[in-house]
Amino acid sequence: MWKWLIKLASPQRFYEFSGKLIPWFNWSFLILCVAGLYYGLIVAPMDYQQGDSYRIMFVHVPAAWMSMFIYIVMAIAGGVGLIWRTKLSEIIAASSAPIGASFAFLALVTGSLWGKPMWGTWWIWDGRLTSELILFFLYIGVIALNNAIEDPRNAARASAVLALVGVVNIPIIHYSVEWWNTLHQGTTVMKMSGPSIHIDMLIPLLLMAVAFKLYYAAVLMMSARTELLERERNSSWVQEVISTARS
Amino acid sequence: MHEALHAFWVLLKRDMTLAYRHRGELANPLLFFVIVVSLFPLGVGPDSKTLQVIGPGIIWVAALLAAMLSLDSLFRSDYDDGALEQLSLSPYPLSLMVLAKVFAHWLVTGLPLILIAPILGVVMFLPAESTWTLIFTLALGTPVLSLVGSIGVALTVGLQRGGVLLSLLVLPLYIPVLIFAANAVNNAAIGMDVSGQLFFLGALLVLALTLTPLATASALRISLN
Numbered sequence: 001m002w003k004w005l006i007k008l009a010s011p012q013r014f015y016e017f018s019g020k021l022i023p024w025f026n027w028s029f030l031i032l033c034v035a036g037l038y039y040g041l042i043v044a045p046m047d048y049q050q051g052d053s054y055r056i057m058f059v060h061v062p063a064a065w066m067s068m069f070i071y072i073v074m075a076i077a078g079g080v081g082l083i084w085r086t087k088l089s090e091i092i093a094a095s096s097a098p099i100g101a102s103f104a105f106l107a108l109v110t111g112s113l114w115g116k117p118m119w120g121t122w123w124i125w126d127g128r129l130t131s132e133l134i135l136f137f138l139y140i141g142v143i144a145l146n147n148a149i150e151d152p153r154n155a156a157r158a159s160a161v162l163a164l165v166g167v168v169n170i171p172i173i174h175y176s177v178e179w180w181n182t183l184h185q186g187t188t189v190m191k192m193s194g195p196s197i198h199i200d201m202l203i204p205l206l207l208m209a210v211a212f213k214l215y216y217a218a219v220l221m222m223s224a225r226t227e228l229l230e231r232e233r234n235s236s237w238v239q240e241v242i243s244t245a246r247s
Numbered sequence: 248m249h250e251a252l253h254a255f256w257v258l259l260k261r262d263m264t265l266a267y268r269h270r271g272e273l274a275n276p277l278l279f280f281v282i283v284v285s286l287f288p289l290g291v292g293p294d295s296k297t298l299q300v301i302g303p304g305i306i307w308v309a310a311l312l313a314a315m316l317s318l319d320s321l322f323r324s325d326y327d328d329g330a331l332e333q334l335s336l337s338p339y340p341l342s343l344m345v346l347a348k349v350f351a352h353w354l355v356t357g358l359p360l361i362l363i364a365p366i367l368g369v370v371m372f373l374p375a376e377s378t379w380t381l382i383f384t385l386a387l388g389t390p391v392l393s394l395v396g397s398i399g400v401a402l403t404v405g406l407q408r409g410g411v412l413l414s415l416l417v418l419p420l421y422i423p424v425l426i427f428a429a430n431a432v433n434n435a436a437i438g439m440d441v442s443g444q445l446f447f448l449g450a451l452l453v454l455a456l457t458l459t460p461l462a463t464a465s466a467l468r469i470s471l472n
Contacts, residue, residue, distance in 0.1 A: 082465075137419040144415050148406055157469045158402050162416060165398055165462055169420050172451070176423040180430065 009088045011228050012237045018221040025218035029211050036207030044200045053117045060110035062209040063103045066216060067135055068170075070100030074142070075167040078160025087231070088224075090156035093163065094146055095223040099216060101139035107132055127178035134173055138166045152231055254339045255347045262351035265324075276317040277359045283309040284367045295372040302371030303381070303432035309367075310360050310385060311421050314392040315414055317356040321348065321397060322404045322467070331404075332471055341467065342460035349397045349460070357389035373436060380435035380445075384428035387448040394455040394463075395420050401466035424451060 040058035047054040077093040080086060111129055112122045123129070142159045149155035232238045266273065287305050291297055325331040325348075334344050364385055365378050373381065399417035403409030431444035 134419050134422060137415075141416045141419065144412055145402060148403070148409070148412050154469060154472055157472075158466065161398070161462060161466045161469065162402060165420070168458065169423075172423050173419070176426045176447075180426040 009086055011087055011232055011235075014088055015225055015228055015237075015241070018225055022218055022221050025214050025221070029214035029218060032207050032211035032214065036204045036211055039207060040201075040204030044204055045198065050118060053114060056110050056114045058204050058208050060107055060114060061205060062212045063110065064107040064132060065209060066212050067100055067104035067107055067132065067139075069213075070096050070103060070216060071135065071139070071163070071170070072167065074100060075160075075163040078156070078163045081156055082160045082164075087153075088228075090153065090160070091224045091227045091231070092220065093160055094152075094156055095220055095227055097139055097142045097146065097159070099219055099223070101136060101143060103212075103216075104132060104136040104139055108136060127180070131174045131177045134177070135170065138170070142166070251339045251343055254337070255343055258334075258344055258347040259351050262348055263354065266351065266355040272320070273355055273359070276313045276356050277363060279316060280309050280313040280360055281363065281367065283312060285370065288370075299372045299374075299436070302368070302373050303377070303436070304429045306364060306367050306371065306381065307384075307388075307425055307429045307432070310364070310389065311392060311418070311425060313360060314357060314389060315396060315417055315421075317352075318393075318396040318400045318413065318417070319410065321352045321393075321400045326404045326470070331467065335468060335471055341464040345397065345401075345463045345467065346456075346460045349393050349463075352397075353390050353393040357385075357393055360389060361385040373432070376438065377432050377435035380441050381432050383445060384431050384448060387445065387452050388424045388428045391424050391448070391451050391455045392421060394459040397463045398459055398466055401463045401470060403470075404467070405470040424448065427451070 036058065041055055044055070046052055074093045074096040077089040077096065081090040081093060108129070111132070115124060115129075116122055142162055145162055146155045146159045149158055229238055229241070284306055287301070288298055291301065322331060325334070335341050337344070361382055364381050368378050368381050396413075396417050399413050399420075400409075402416065403413050406412065427444045427447045431441040431448070434441050434444070
């Protein structure tokens with residue numbers, strides 16, 4: 001098992017193997033996403049309080065979940081890279097950061113689009129919104145640090161330390177922000193637990209969540225492959241890949 | 248263990264001496280702190296009620312920015328002249344040496360903020376009851392700022408232009424301290440109990456004391472690479 005995993009983690013094997021997997025991820029993402037959107041936008045019943053505008057949650061909630069999930073993946077990959085100095089995990093951490101930041105951004109934008117008809121304002125300093133915003137800032141920090149350091153390996157190790165510090169901090173930030181908000185004002189926020197009870201709303205939500213995970217896997221692999229080619233451009237296997245692609 | 252403690256004291260003394268020799272620079276973060284706070288009445292108007300409401304937040308945000316701006320001097324000169332590299336080669340744990348440097352840095356940049364804050368509290372019309380809370384929160388909070396900030400400096404010390412990047416890395420991590428501290432001062436002003444917030448700040452300080460030197464040390468090793 002271990003040997004098999006270590007073999008897989010070698011850049012060349014990963015390149016071949018991920019090239020075969022990407023179409024599978026892409027197609028299953030597409031199917032699940034279409035199914036989830038159809039179920040969510042057409043089949044799922046209208047909410048008695050929020051009308052049709054609640055349907056944005058089928059994008060909003062999975063995007064918010066992904067933004068947290070990817071940060072943890074990034075920190076774990078970064079930690080593995082720090083300990084075992086494996087190139088692949090460094091690349092996975094570096095490639096994950098922009099994707100996670102995009103999901104955090106998507107969650108913020110969809111949340112604000114939802115907030116306009118619901119709360120009558122684009123933005124509210126609600127605990128959850130604010131901690132999502134801070135998560136977005138943390139991603140930006142990791143990306144900026146990654147870009148600022150010239151040597152890719154040093155950059156990967158430095159941003160791994162930052163990501164790990166962020167992981168320790170995220171729960172502290174999250175709870176302090178929630179605590180800050182509840183002291184200032186009562187919860188005027190409509191909780192997501194309301195609509196998610198109904199099974200017809202839960203199914204599309206879960207479909208979309210799985211679809212987003214598959215999308216992440218596909219995009220991560222694509223960007224990791226590009227990064228890999230760039231970093232290993234002087235090695236013989238990359239030369240081989242390029243020459244076969246040309247011919 | 249005894250030797251390591253001795254090294255800690257020697258390094259602390261060295262950094263304090265260095266700071267004393269450059270005492271002209273010591274006032275800079277302090278002046279920044281005072282100027283930023285005094286800009287706000289000019290911006291929002293001299294109404295004492297408004298200032299009283301926003302005062303604790305402003306004093307704390309200004310303290311946060313002052314602490315962040317002073318961070319650059321923490322490792323900069325030692326990195327440039329190679330002293331940091333020698334420190335990392337010494338037989339003593341680098342995290343302990345980092346702790347000594349951060350402590351010395353806090354003594355010259357953080358402690359003065361605490362001493363001047365009561366005056367700023369008067370300027371912002373904070374009630375007298377909240378002055379002690381302001382001092383306590385700064386005493387518990389500014390070491391956390393220095394410790395957490397040291398990770399950011401350690402990560403960016405090798406870069407030519409790390410200044411703006413540093414703020415990007417460090418400011419989000421400062422948010423819990425800001426929330427608890429400003430809230431404590433606000434509550435003290437209206438006569439509410441603040442022990443909960445102070446306990447939280449104390450917990451953050453203990454957590455930062457135990458964990459950040461390790462992170463800073465490993466970040467320094469990466470920067471020295």
